[in-house]
Amino acid sequence: MVRQYTREEVTGWIPESTREFSNETGFREITDWEHLNVDRASLAYFNTYAQKNFSGPLAHGMGTEQILAALDRWGGGGEWLDLGAGTSTLFWCCALEEVASITVVDASVEALVVLDRIVRSSRVPRCYRDALAMYGRDERHLARFRDAGWRYLVFDFSQTWPDAVPRSTYDLVTAFGCFGLADGPDHFHRSINETATRVAPGGTVIGANWLRTPDAIAEKGYDTTFLSTDFVADALETRGLEACEVTVVPIQGEEWYEAVVVWAGRRAV
Template sequence: MSEIPLEAIGGWLKDEDSRLDRTFRRLGDIPTDTLNREYIAYFEDYRHRYFNDRLLPGQGVEEILQALRQHGGTPRRWIDLSAGVTTLFWSIGVNRPDAVCACDLVPEALHVLAAFKAGSELPQCYRDALAITGKSESEFNRTRSMHWDFHVMDCLKPWTSPTERSGYDLITAIGCFGLARGPKDYEEAFAAAAKQLAPGGRLIGVDWIRSQTFIEKEGHDNSYLSSALTARCAWRAALTLLEASPVAIADDPYYDSLIVWAYGRGE
């Protein structure tokens, strides 16, 4: 096993990716004592490093929350792909979901998310996001206190959920598809998600475009990302454009910009 860097920057165990078990599993079926303690420490570090202190302006968070509130509807079933430790934060932008499923390839990330969800901690950035969206703490706690499903699966490949046969009203891919190795893999991941949309459903995502510094540091070049690529994927899936907004990121050594996009399926 390669050494995990002490600085959790990307929230993605790239060097361990080829070693991870890609079979579908429910987090609750995995004994806690079999989880990798180094991985848990990595994701705890990531959560505290990036989703704890006050929100910084000019990072695109406001635009993402707005897109979720404006285009996400009021979903009966919401699934968050490559959730990592962030689904509870992005839930602030989602309007009263009736069911939530958080998915990630790394069970340790979901373990950290589930433990945080089960607690009562409310970091400053969550308070700031509530203020931005005008959502109350009671609304936030409604979603937090619900039963959630946690699924371990590869969100960049074709997938199905054995617990949901009729599709999802909202699928979010916030930082997910940009982890694909190139355009073809991105297109495969997008198509896999679009296939799981219910009639009238919404697919909302965010692609962070890495700086040259980050590309050289971690070795993952996602400069292929563009609004045109996402639009092509949506056209092939017969989805309708709701939003595609490039957003510049200010004063960040690791990311130059991001693209917030939203597409819908007809009834």
């Protein structure tokens, strides 16, 4: 059971839920939405997150534009795997030209329930329209992605991945805001390693990690000071991925985050 969170505490990730999750016993693919057992507090949490962060105008100065630009530069078509998807996968579609299929991963069933409802609806929130306009697109672009083949997998990307996730398959893998929750450098390397084994020849991994302020680290933990550009580039290269881009984007006037590292790595053909 997840405790009730205030609106200010909702950041898109519930720490206690992932601490209790095991891929060995918890992995599954969601195919029957009507008979899912969901935690109401968790469902309310992710509904609040989507409404709080992805309903109003596009928030500038938080790295969002740079992530969209990286997707536009490096995100080709084909099979797409979105790790730590939460509720926002459809938003990132605004910057992609096309994909053949979309597989989303999260350790929270409730996050994926909210995401599925967003995908199935016809609503296009203001920030989606703003992002679409950046690339000269309109709501018809999102409609094509809504009709793509969606697959919903429940597992924790930071643990050993299930065998059901095929190797050397995905043309695009994305990981926004999740690898930075790793418990130090070794855990980050482990996540990159598992990811790299699933990338198809010529495929790309695109990620973003928000760097916490000293006050946030002291109060909430998750020290992100190891996430330098050199560290991320080395993590990619060590796993056979050419570091196409590793950029630090400063964030001004935000209590918990001081910058975001946006990165992309490509596997040789």
